[in-house]
Amino acid sequence: MVEFLKSKERKWTNSILIIVTVAIVIYIAYIKGWISLGLTRTVVLAESKELIALQSNEKSYIGINNKQVIHITRDGIKAYNLDGDEIWQDTLSADNFVVMQKEPYIAVGSKQGKVVQIFNEKGKQAEVISNYPIVYFSINEAGGLVTIANNDTSYVVTAYDERGQILCDRTTYTKQDGYPVVAELSPDNSKLMLSYVSVDEPQVISRVYAMDVNDRDNKSRDNLEYGREQKNNLVYEIEFINENTWVAIGDKLVVWYDKAGNEIGSQSKLSLVSVPYLYQMSKHGTGYLPMILSEKPTQNLVHRQDELTYFNDKGEKVFSVNLEGGAEYVYADSNGVTVQVENRFTGYNKLGNLFFEYTASTDVSKVIYIPSIQRGIAVNKESVFLLIPEKGKSTNG
Numbered sequence: 001m002v003e004f005l006k007s008k009e010r011k012w013t014n015s016i017l018i019i020v021t022v023a024i025v026i027y028i029a030y031i032k033g034w035i036s037l038g039l040t041r042t043v044v045l046a047e048s049k050e051l052i053a054l055q056s057n058e059k060s061y062i063g064i065n066n067k068q069v070i071h072i073t074r075d076g077i078k079a080y081n082l083d084g085d086e087i088w089q090d091t092l093s094a095d096n097f098v099v100m101q102k103e104p105y106i107a108v109g110s111k112q113g114k115v116v117q118i119f120n121e122k123g124k125q126a127e128v129i130s131n132y133p134i135v136y137f138s139i140n141e142a143g144g145l146v147t148i149a150n151n152d153t154s155y156v157v158t159a160y161d162e163r164g165q166i167l168c169d170r171t172t173y174t175k176q177d178g179y180p181v182v183a184e185l186s187p188d189n190s191k192l193m194l195s196y197v198s199v200d201e202p203q204v205i206s207r208v209y210a211m212d213v214n215d216r217d218n219k220s221r222d223n224l225e226y227g228r229e230q231k232n233n234l235v236y237e238i239e240f241i242n243e244n245t246w247v248a249i250g251d252k253l254v255v256w257y258d259k260a261g262n263e264i265g266s267q268s269k270l271s272l273v274s275v276p277y278l279y280q281m282s283k284h285g286t287g288y289l290p291m292i293l294s295e296k297p298t299q300n301l302v303h304r305q306d307e308l309t310y311f312n313d314k315g316e317k318v319f320s321v322n323l324e325g326g327a328e329y330v331y332a333d334s335n336g337v338t339v340q341v342e343n344r345f346t347g348y349n350k351l352g353n354l355f356f357e358y359t360a361s362t363d364v365s366k367v368i369y370i371p372s373i374q375r376g377i378a379v380n381k382e383s384v385f386l387l388i389p390e391k392g393k394s395t396n397g
Helices: 002-031
Strands: 041-053 061-065 068-073 076-080 086-091 097-102 105-110 115-120 123-129 134-139 145-150 155-160 166-172 179-185 191-198 205-212 224-231 235-242 245-250 253-258 263-268 272-274 289-294 306-311 317-322 329-332 336-341 344-349 354-359 366-370 375-379 383-389
Touching: 041 068, 041 375, 061 097, 061 366, 061 375, 086 123, 097 134, 105 134, 115 134, 115 145, 134 179, 145 179, 155 179, 155 191, 166 191, 179 235, 191 235, 191 245, 205 235, 205 245, 224 245, 224 253, 289 329, 306 336, 329 366, 336 366, 354 366, 354 375
Parallel strands: 041 354
Antiparallel strands: 041 383, 061 068, 068 076, 076 086, 097 105, 105 115, 115 123, 134 145, 145 155, 155 166, 179 191, 191 205, 205 224, 235 245, 245 253, 253 263, 272 289, 289 306, 306 317, 329 336, 336 344, 344 354, 366 375, 375 383
């Protein structure tokens, strides 16, 4: 009898351990974005109060960076908390300024200027000065900056760390490689990806090169590791969707690669309208790449019927939703994608679940929502408004 009770007790103990283990595995899979538990809460947002007053005749950039509201004009950059209190500020002198952001870093420069400044949630971190006019720059989540500068006879591509120190560079002559179109540092600053287009051949050819930034034994800073050629395809964007996967986005073909340059998957004939710029790479899971597709991508926005589609790290379609109109605004980060059709904004998380809705009462041009704190912003010509959940309007999906 005693042995029977001990055996029964062991079975109960084992059962409890199995249940706990399964629960832990499911929880980890859920927070990493591998599965959905049907627990998504759709929040209806409403305007709460004005955070920042804007000058309607002044060019400005409004963004969210690590729960701070960023306001940039030609004269300066300011950061506010979501109560509207100023946290820090810095001066700028940037006509026709350009802003690139990968949370928590922001890079600000001027079109054809020679200076790019790097900021994060603490303020200014570095300043990069080029000898030649900068025609393109990008920044990653580690604060790694890449610039493409034009010295009339060639292009100089340079990568910097978050302190503004040079990691690597190369000089490109157009007769050899074509024209550099885009450059991107991997999230860990170990690889510099460069896309060139050659127009002096019978068809457009894009050549994507990878430079090994970490190879300090090579005396040359121009340390090319591998190259990939795509014919009749203009590669105009490169996105890292996780630490080990990058995507070459072209006008006719989109190709997924690992960091070693091995092709993982591809998509063609997508009727692509746009690929939203990822303001922040996915923190958990395999990552995702959202796209706006349409049966008639060149049709007028008013008459277009777009769809939001997600692809995973293998180039496979995993989610699609009809937007019931043309997408006027798209914003993508690690939380998901926000799209605007007419005056209605909707947010879909990385799993494709609807997690917020907002119907604007004024001419709103931008909405950014942070689900972890249930706060967001709406931007029109005159103001930046705080968005909060409207009481009694949230539902469980």
